[in-house]
Amino acid sequence: MEFMTGTLEKKTLEIIELTSGEFLNSNVSVNGAVHNIRDMSDIAFLILRKRDGIFQCVLNKTDEKLRDALREISEGATVLVSGKLIENEKAVNGVELHISEIEVLSEPTDTMPIKISKFKMKTSLNAKLDYRPISLRNIRERAKFKIQEGIVRGFRDYLHSQGFTEVHTPKLGAKSAEGGANLFRLEYFHKPAILQQSPQFYKQMMVGVFDRVFEVGPVFRAEKHNTKRHLNEYTSLDFEMGYIDSFYDIMEMETGFIKYTFDLLKKEYAKELKILELEIPEVDKIPTMSFNDAKKAASEKYGHEIKNPYDLEPEEEQLIGKYAKEEFGSDFVFITHYPSKKRPFYAMDDDDDKRFTKSFDLLYKGLEITTGGQRIHDYEELMNKLQKRGMSDEGMEDYLSAFKCGMPPHGGLGIGLERFTMQLLDEENVREATLFPRDLSRLVP
Amino acid sequence: MEFMTGTLEKKTLEIIELTSGEFLNSNVSVNGAVHNIRDMSDIAFLILRKRDGIFQCVLNKTDEKLRDALREISEGATVLVSGKLIENEKAVNGVELHISEIEVLSEPTDTMPIKISKFKMKTSLNAKLDYRPISLRNIRERAKFKIQEGIVRGFRDYLHSQGFTEVHTPKLGAKSAEGGANLFRLEYFHKPAILQQSPQFYKQMMVGVFDRVFEVGPVFRAEKHNTKRHLNEYTSLDFEMGYIDSFYDIMEMETGFIKYTFDLLKKEYAKELKILELEIPEVDKIPTMSFNDAKKAASEKYGHEIKNPYDLEPEEEQLIGKYAKEEFGSDFVFITHYPSKKRPFYAMDDDDDKRFTKSFDLLYKGLEITTGGQRIHDYEELMNKLQKRGMSDEGMEDYLSAFKCGMPPHGGLGIGLERFTMQLLDEENVREATLFPRDLSRLVP
Structure with a gap:
């Protein structure tokens, strides 16, 4: 009878151990994928790609056995090499394996099919996406998704520290929060079903249970946009919190998340930041501007003509981002009080001026990465708003039941993970920050 | 100009602060939902439900203003109460607010619509699911999902400590790993699409990038099973690891995760374990038995007739679980070497006997909660297996490209989160451990 004890006997070392000094001049074993071979007359350099970086091995070709072995090795092979760990300040980690x-x-x-061992791939975005399982093996490409991992960790860890509970809500449903447009539809055992555009209804219902909840999961949007910033499936970082005093509480919580996450990246993802040549700025405070003020400021400072008074065009978002950078030195700016007609029915209108809502977007380097706000918590008020919009409450019985039975004042937000990553990395296209993008033309790989 | 600094001014206290001793005999403010009112002649007890438990407040009805206020308060209202924090050993937390x-x-x-303030709800499962947004407010019901959160945290934190990278792979695709049966199908911009049954192909491709990856996300199964253990959408805890020596490495990793997670639950979820009257056992080691040996043992010890030599019936799993408990004192048992014909094409066959595979299931209290194993990493071997099964590689070009370009020996597993939770909680039905179940008849709430 064999038993598992939860301990994996380690026979090979990772770079963090190889560079610790502990194993210098010892015989060690290392595994990895062959990243590159530089074959000289007497020696060959075998560069391994490991999960924590690149590692240099040296092979003496005067050794007949090793010379034979070298013939069998090609880029992309995976190998297990053993030998002595020697100090060499010219090697990338200061050590190499003989x-x-x-x-x-x-x-x-x-x-x-594409050259992945180069530091920077000179490949088009389309080729990178076509060969995604291979192009991601490039050191810079994969570093982007380590940074993305760090953002998600920051989100979860920060919210956990603030008393939030993580939930997993269904992606298959009968009805969605934002109404009928832009939904993927399918048949579910002879019933019509949709894929959720957001966990909105569910996270609100869960405020009645846990007060503060969050979810990290896929959302689906059947939008026919073909732009550099739209995806048809993306990862949404959502939270919702009860007992708020105002929607500014939500913006404070998001600011706290950003500060925490940037610190985490600096601390635990320094290697990837270096590979990507990224500086993470200090975020002490984030300015807020009302929708109307921001529109006016961008128009006055940059001579931009206001065409649509109810929404921000992409160009306006860019100008407001520029304004925030120039006036406040901030990559981030909260835009508050969006017009009611551009917000969903559950958004709470502003008491001072009902044409506007207690809501906000967060712009990051001139691009919207978050939409949030306070929600209506009173059942009658919610029903009135539905009626005023000529909307039916059909299919919303369960959502509405939470309000009938009492809900605290609450609000929340959704952050597009890939957009956040894209802006952090200064990428031009959200697909650069998406592991396997889904857009109008891409359903594979 | 207003700035957000990431700090929320706290005006109200949570139970952890109220019971810390720091605020005894001070004036404090507390918010919460009205869980229960016990209205006596001179005083009333107002029991609040907060995110971290139940809290008792006392209201003096001889105070006219408070007596008037009491009239307005009903179960389900949310309130903000202020007053003096007084020691009272009879109150649930040892303190109460006057x-x-x-x-x-x-x-x-x-x-x-249902009685949620009882400690144990005497409601049928169907009623609980019909009124899910409300029934989850019950203290015991919501505690189950805090435990579930703990399992997910344990999974992530443990794998992170073991050098795994978290990924988010698409749920919309053109083709799935397990072939055509049991897939939900939909139209994706005039192209046929499916919902992924598992992240299998993606996590394998990512082994070529990060060596070790994991994902927590929804999977979709259009199976027409109507049982106590099947769901049509569930949360899958998946990992895949490269450079393994054998599939036992995967089982060791899972054992490590279980030990870590049980410790985490004992440490950080003691309150919920108490509410649920649960004891978390020590897991020192997990026994392993081969498929054939386990089948034989259950048959011989319990007189169970073997009907299908290629699979385990639910009754057999139960008997094997019973056997593991009686013989080894273990709730868990790994069953290894499943017959090849019952495993997918990518499973690696056993060198000693090709009719079996280097694969395993993990049974927990007699129910399968994990399927895993070593995968074929050699391109030619993978193509041979496909051909032997009469399968086409159409639509698998991207998956196969990873193997053409070299893949390390690797394997992984998938754990059904709701099933794991169900077994941990000793529930009879997986729906008890699912926030919003999706089954043959449930697409709402």
């Missing part, structure tokens, strides 16, 4: 033994674990059958 | 002021934040319009 190979005494080499075992090929697996071999590729083809050569790489 | 109300001097009360503000109603929101009021319900209806009475509760």
